[in-house]
Amino acid sequence: MTTGSRLGMPLFTLRLGVFLVMLMWTLDKFVNPSHAGAVFENFYGLGGLGEAAFLAVGVLELIVIVAFLLGVKKTLTYGIVLALHAVSTLSSWPQYLGFDHLLFFAAWPMLAACYALFALRDLDTKFTIAKLA
Secondary structure, eight states: OOHHHHHHHHHHHHHHHHHHHHHHHHHHHHHOHHHHHHHHHHHHOOOOOOHHHHHHHHHHHHHHHHHHHHTOSHHHHHHHHHHHHHHHHHHTGGGGSSSSOGGGGGHHHHHHHHHHHHHTTTTOOTTOOGGGO
16 A cells, blocks of 8 residues: 555544634634624734625635545645634634633644644545646
8 A cells, every 4th residue: 555545544633633623713704704704803813804704704715625625636626724823823822821721722733633634635535626727
């Protein structure tokens, strides 16, 4: 069994797991834009954005993460997902001080998964759309 064939399912499960988390964050912008507004204000310093802004961001994110799940334009989509999650993880730095917000530490293994997927994107071929990749 070659390395590429052994990596197929593990890379796919990483991609699916990252997609599921990103999907929930994206759907939050549609379902609860006021929560998304609070997140943008508290973690990114971007207050005062209206509901239309979150819908637009949500639509763009949804396009990117579905393309990511399908393995379309991997350098671009995997890179965007890595960048989005890196910004999210790093902007939460105050949450890592002390023991009050332990769930925030789950962002670090997901960031490692995003990086691994980006670094191994050429080997991540299981359940991708090859012609659009």
